[in-house]
Amino acid sequence: MNDEKIIDLFWKRDETAIKETDKKYGRYCSTVSMSILHNELDAEECVNDAYLSLWNSIPPHRPQVLRTFLGRIVRNISINRHKSTHRQGHNCYMDVSLEELMDELGDCFPSDDDMTNELSGEIKEHLQAFLREQDALNRKLFVGRYWHSYSISRLSASYGLTEGAVEIRLRRTRTKLKKYLNERGISV
Amino acid sequence: MKKTRYQACLLISELDDDMILEAELANVPMRRRVGHVMKRVWLIAACMTLLATATILLFLPAMLREYPAPSPIPPLTSEPAVETPEPVVNWVSDPTLVRVERLSASEAVADPDVTEDGNLVSVESQTQYFANQLILIHFSCREDEHVMVEPSSWRSALNPVYLYTAEGDGHTRSYWRFKNEELDGHISVSEELEYSRYKDYFGRPVTVENGDVLLWQYANLALACMEDNFVDFTVVDDEGNITGGGSIYIGGYDLTSMSKNKKYYGESQYGDFGGSFESFCFTNAIYRPVVLGAYRYTNEGGGDNEIQAQCLKELHALALERRESLFADVSSELLRVSVREALADYAWVIGKTGGWGLSSFGKYQNETKYLIMSFANSLDPADHEYLLFLYEGTYRRITGWEVHLQNEYGGMIIGCLYLEDGTVVQVDLRHADQPVTLLPPAETETA
Numbered sequence: 001m002n003d004e005k006i007i008d009l010f011w012k013r014d015e016t017a018i019k020e021t022d023k024k025y026g027r028y029c030s031t032v033s034m035s036i037l038h039n040e041l042d043a044e045e046c047v048n049d050a051y052l053s054l055w056n057s058i059p060p061h062r063p064q065v066l067r068t069f070l071g072r073i074v075r076n077i078s079i080n081r082h083k084s085t086h087r088q089g090h091n092c093y094m095d096v097s098l099e100e101l102m103d104e105l106g107d108c109f110p111s112d113d114d115m116t117n118e119l120s121g122e123i124k125e126h127l128q129a130f131l132r133e134q135d136a137l138n139r140k141l142f143v144g145r146y147w148h149s150y151s152i153s154r155l156s157a158s159y160g161l162t163e164g165a166v167e168i169r170l171r172r173t174r175t176k177l178k179k180y181l182n183e184r185g186i187s188v
Numbered sequence: 189m190k191k192t193r194y195q196a197c198l199l200i201s202e203l204d205d206d207m208i209l210e211a212e213l214a215n216v217p218m219r220r221r222v223g224h225v226m227k228r229v230w231l232i233a234a235c236m237t238l239l240a241t242a243t244i245l246l247f248l249p250a251m252l253r254e255y256p257a258p259s260p261i262p263p264l265t266s267e268p269a270v271e272t273p274e275p276v277v278n279w280v281s282d283p284t285l286v287r288v289e290r291l292s293a294s295e296a297v298a299d300p301d302v303t304e305d306g307n308l309v310s311v312e313s314q315t316q317y318f319a320n321q322l323i324l325i326h327f328s329c330r331e332d333e334h335v336m337v338e339p340s341s342w343r344s345a346l347n348p349v350y351l352y353t354a355e356g357d358g359h360t361r362s363y364w365r366f367k368n369e370e371l372d373g374h375i376s377v378s379e380e381l382e383y384s385r386y387k388d389y390f391g392r393p394v395t396v397e398n399g400d401v402l403l404w405q406y407a408n409l410a411l412a413c414m415e416d417n418f419v420d421f422t423v424v425d426d427e428g429n430i431t432g433g434g435s436i437y438i439g440g441y442d443l444t445s446m447s448k449n450k451k452y453y454g455e456s457q458y459g460d461f462g463g464s465f466e467s468f469c470f471t472n473a474i475y476r477p478v479v480l481g482a483y484r485y486t487n488e489g490g491g492d493n494e495i496q497a498q499c500l501k502e503l504h505a506l507a508l509e510r511r512e513s514l515f516a517d518v519s520s521e522l523l524r525v526s527v528r529e530a531l532a533d534y535a536w537v538i539g540k541t542g543g544w545g546l547s548s549f550g551k552y553q554n555e556t557k558y559l560i561m562s563f564a565n566s567l568d569p570a571d572h573e574y575l576l577f578l579y580e581g582t583y584r585r586i587t588g589w590e591v592h593l594q595n596e597y598g599g600m601i602i603g604c605l606y607l608e609d610g611t612v613v614q615v616d617l618r619h620a621d622q623p624v625t626l627l628p629p630a631e632t633e634t635a
Contacts, residue, residue: 001331024332027427068205075201083194102193109196124199131207143211146200150213158213 003066010058017058018051025067029074035149036078036098046081050074075147101146104170108178110188123186130180134173141166142173213428285432285482286421288325325436329423333431337421423484434482584608 001020009017029050033043050073063069082098110119131139137159144150144158152170156163178188327335423432584607593602605613610629 024426065205065209068208071208072201076198079194079197102197105193105196109193112192112195115195120195120199124202127199128204131203139207140211143203143207144213147203147208148212154213
């Protein structure tokens with residue numbers, strides 16, 4: 001079933017919308033969640049939560065691209081889940097990758113303690129604009145690494161670069177982002 | 189305590205759809221899990237092998253004593269036949285996967301509002317560009333699949349791709365959508381179609397869902413007509429497995445009309461062709477959208493993507509071979525002889541020299557009536573075997589010329605050409621209204 005029809009089902013409050021969404025994007029959602037949580041049970045829960053959230057979001061929303069709309073929800077829920085399990089002292093998961101990502105992002109983003117809602121909104125705008133200005137490859141690498149949580153080796157294999165080259169490009173992009181934000185009054 | 193950056197991760201979640209999609213790689217979540225299982229399998233297999241080896245080594249002396257070595261094998265009189273394993277072909281041809289069609293100018297442009305501003309290039313006659321070069325590509329993938337369409341080279345990437353859906357609205361940065369499924373006169377072209385804006389998107393794959401139609405627009409015909417004008421596509425299911433793919437050739441040529449287009453890419457936008465030379469575009473190219481191959485993997489939903497990608501390359505190689513046959517029915521014998529080389533050399537001549545001698549003059553507007561085509565393989569004036577003169581649709585070989593006044597590039601301003609049938613073409617480019625005069629063989633003697 002295509003996305004338009006699925007969204008229509010949501011708008012009609014037809015519960016088969018969830019079933020169809022799961023059929024079409026279930027694996028995709030699991031992948032997104034697993035890349036953050038590395039735990040199947042938690043990922044499954046997050047995906048289910050995401051479906052509920054999707055159910056509550058449509059209507060009023062009518063997403064242009066259901067795949068990314070849903071992916072975004074799953075990702076946010078998974079990140080929050082990761083955060084809460086850490087707070088509770090559950091540190092038994094293979095959560096190295098999100099830690100790694102957060103470490104890397106430390107180069108260019110303020111920590112949670114320093115992040116206010118206002119600042120967050122401001123950075124969001126600047127981040128979009130900054131990425132638009134980057135060349136396609138660097139943008140893909142950045143989004144691939146920090147949105148999709150791809151490993152350096154996977155990115156290098158996919159784009160025909162050495163792992164070192166990927167790391168250098170990512171580091172340069174982060175450095176540029178930091179500078180970009182600094183120039184706009186956001187110090188990291 | 190270590191500072192966390194969950195908020196940063198959440199911020200990144202909010203990136204625009206197109207950025208997320210463009211960065212998404214074919215993802216195979218199961219593969220990772222399968223990988224873990226495979227590691228264990230390999231470990232067990234390795235242990236078993238070690239055990240077996242140890243056992244054999246332990247009992248080998250006793251076995252050798254019990255079974256003495258056989259007599260030596262007599263030498264073979266001829267070389268033993270080497271068995272070549274049959275190549276594994278795991279895809280099958282699927283002609284229903286994709287079909288292409290061409291829209292003529294009259295079909296495509298019903299909208300009188302498609303003006304100069306809406307065109308990719310703000311030079312005269314560009315409406316015709318917009319009008320003529322519309323190729324629709326229909327894919328018939330399953331609902332759980334999508335198609336990744338990629339230009340096979342930067343040349344074909346020069347032609348922007350538009351995703352054209354039933355109820356699409358607006359546009360994203362990875363493609364633009366037209367509003368109506370039928371080309372019913374409501375084509376709207378956003379300002380973002382300016383070349384300078386979309387040039388950043390070269391090489392970006394476009395994702396097509398089932399039922400969508402790709403609208404392939406030719407913007408740069410001079411390059412598009414020459415070579416490497418392939419579109420590769422890969423069918424990918426929701427799990428990221430390649431389930432099919434193929435290659436399309438979209439191109440063609442018709443040398444009966446050319447247009448000089450200085451502004452378009454005469455401003456060193458492209459390194460390879462950089463410079464202030466004048467470039468040329470074919471305005472009435474005859475397009476030959478041909479599906480060179482469309483196939484599905486027989487092991488749908490699984491298999492090794494690397495092997496499948498290799499198959500895609502092989503298919504593309506087959507496509508390259510097939511391309512030659514596309515030109516078989518070209519009317520001009522001379523063109524048929526070496527069209528590829530000729531066109532490539534023509535580009536080279538123009539590009540490298542800024543217009544070499546005879547090849548650079550003429551009135552390259554839509555009302556073109558004559559044109560010099562230099563199909564020489566080098567810049568050696570003696571090598572003019574393929575130097576043609578086109579006049580009102582007829583090609584004639586140029587057998588010689590005289591240059592009485594030349595421009596800074598060595599191009600002819602005043603001079604004459606000698607054609608194979610005895611016709612003499614008098615050239616005087618100072619007269620824009622009548623730059624060439626043909627003196628037929630009969631008049632030549634008296635001239």
